[in-house]
Amino acid sequence: MKGPDMRKLYFVLLIIITIGAVLMPESSLPCTSLLVTRGASADGSVMITYTCDGEFHPHLGYTPAGDHNPGDSIEITSWGGKVIGKVAQVPHNYSVIGMMNEHQLAISETTFEGREELENRDGLLEYWDLIDLALQRTHTAREAIHLIAELAETYGYRSTGESFSLADVNEAWIMEMIGPGPGGKGMEWVALRLPDGYISCHANKSRIGEFPLNDTLNCLYSKNVISFAVAKGYYNPDAGTAFKFCDAYCPDTPQNRRYADTRVWSILRRAAPSQNISSDYNRFVEGARPYPLWIKPDKKLTIADVFALMRDHYEGTPLDMTKGVDAGPFGSPLRCRPMTWTADSVEYGWERSISTPQTAFSFVSQSRAGLPDAVGGVFWYGLDDTYSSCYVPFYCGINAVPESYTVGTLKKFSWESAWWIFNLVANYAQLKYSYMMPEILSVQREIEGNFLAAQPEIEKTASALSQSNPALMTNFLTDYSVSHAELVVNRWRDLATYLIAKYNDGYVQDSTGRAREMGYPDNWLNEVTKSRPNRFNLVPK
Structure with missing residues (x-):
């Protein structure tokens, strides 16, 4: 089967995913991802997860393996179906089910957007193109990282800031990337291998801070990732502080702390309750420190544990979305969009939970040696x-x-x-x-x-x-x-x-x-009578 035809099969899934992402406003950026290393899982699996959140109807895609002729190419198209460029085909592509290939390589993502001025619409490849091509062409997470960087350098990166989770039978990696701005080449990126026995997660905000510059076993990065930030004024090397990818390319705000870091906090607190991880940072409490990029869970996680971590409305915490008058009479965590509103010149916002009715699909991948x-x-x-x-x-x-x-x-x-x-x-x-x-x-x-x-x-x-x-x-x-x-x-x-x-x-x-x-619960009826006193009295007082 020729490349363009095969690509269409797989893109049934990825195009629908991305249409949803593109149409979502900034206040409701989608996706949450968890990574679990071999040593942190009960059966030695490397696992990653993905919630693809947005109002769209997904189709599960399958790409068969195939052989191709010299000179074959893959057409890259816009949403309207217009061909905007081509990528050289490889002699053989691997089969892919959803977002996992035949060699147990799985990739997921969350969008952090970051600095808007670095989006490069002159580039050819969106982040979903990079995922697609990496799954079809590589065996391991490390190979995928190198290929993604190479493709971006050759053809240009078109999307905003992204965090990728990559898993193979031995390793789990986080890779974060952002474009060079209009007309630029390649992208700026860094990738870290999780230490075995640990877990990590990300949720629409860059998470990689400091990283080692001379440890290619555990860290890979673009050659200009620091110098580019210096040239743009995102980082001052004379300030006496270490370079942090997240600070340079995805500045911290009260909004993204609440929207993104709250989900990170909830996964970490549930996986390691003994560490008493505080919600102070996601509530923007002064002096609170960012959450660690990875932690060691209290116990090794089963696949059922990972399912459970992706099912969360902050139950049992002060942020519990099943409690309060906003949960209605029957304790629903559903909050209709938009996420924010203004009343009497004061801005308010709902919590953004890991589980949400707006999820189109999700997955948990297992890769096992x-x-x-x-x-x-x-x-x-x-x-x-x-x-x-x-x-x-x-x-x-x-x-x-x-x-x-x-x-x-x-x-x-x-x-x-x-x-x-x-x-x-x-x-x-x-x-x-x-x-x-x-x-x-x-x-x-x-x-x-x-x-x-x-x-x-x-x-x-x-x-x-x-x-x-x-x-x-x-x-x-x-x-x-x-x-x-x-x-x-x-x-x-x-x-x-x-x-x-x-x-x-x-x-x-x-x-x-x-x-x-069955009527309504007493606690909710009490809230109703408090909010509208004398409205429902059967005997006037």
Whole structure:
């Protein structure tokens, strides 16, 4: 298959991702990512996560491996489909499922934008082009970093500031980049390898501060990353302070602390509660120090632990979005956009949680040494809000994806679209969140628990087949991933119809099918009567 045709298959996913990102206002920049090293995971997996947040309908993409002729090229197009340039094709590209390739390399991102004047629309490649090409052309995170930098230097970088998470079977890296400004060449960037046994995360704000200049095992960077900042006036070497990438290219503000650092804080505090990580920094308390780039978790994390870390509304903290009058009578963490508003000349803002109804899709990737690549790499994929969704395992060696994950449009509801089914359940739950969400989570935990319990036997069988009959192994894993994904969608359809019938017109059906009046919680009724005294009195006073 020729490069341009193959590229279109994969870009079904990435184009939709980015349209959502491009259309989102600054106050609601999308995405959160967590990185877990081998030594920090319970089973030796390297894991990264991604929440792609925005109001759009994603399709799960698959790119088959392919061979190409000398002189072949890949067309780079604008959103309108206009060809804006070409990139030379390679002799062979690797297969990709979602954002993980056949060699267990996974890449995710969050956009930090940074200094607006450094965006270079004269460059050819957007950040999603770099992810796409790196997944199709490299085996490891380190190789991907070198290729990304090389492509940006050759063809130009077109996007704003980005943080990439990269994972292979041995290492996890954070790479941060920003453009050179209009007409400039390449990009300024730095990449750090996480120390084994540690975790890190980022959420729409640059996180890399100081970095070693003479440690190529653990740190890579562009040759002008410091001198460019000096020339632009972003850093003064005579000031007596160390150069920090984040300070130079993504200056700290009260807004990005609250919007981005609050999510970072919540992941770190939950992974290492013994460290008593304070919220002071994200609340802009004077003298509070930035959060560390990485920490050692209190215990090694399982895949279920990582799922849980990506499901968070700051529960149990003073920022708990399920509490207060703003959570409504049934404790919903939903906050409709926009994120900010003004009343009596005072600006206010909702919290931005890790779990949000505006998530289009999310993933957790597992990359594991000691297993055949086709078996060791698992792309756990979920649609819509992470809190109410269900992660389904897609092995990186499969050669097809379920149809329900590839159809549908935001313009029209469809029972055939997996995304719409998950979206329907999540949205309907807002009517009586405290009642319906426990029922949804019960189904979620049952299904994910079954997947995790079956995983060792599935992989034992697949590993044996990889030695005796690799083609049969591919068919086995493809059938398992695709058929079970469709079973999950069917279960969610049943869940939707069950919830619609049980929670209808404000009533709640009991076990006999009788509609019961449940009313509102006392604490919320008290807030109502306080806010509107004498309005609801049945006997005038």
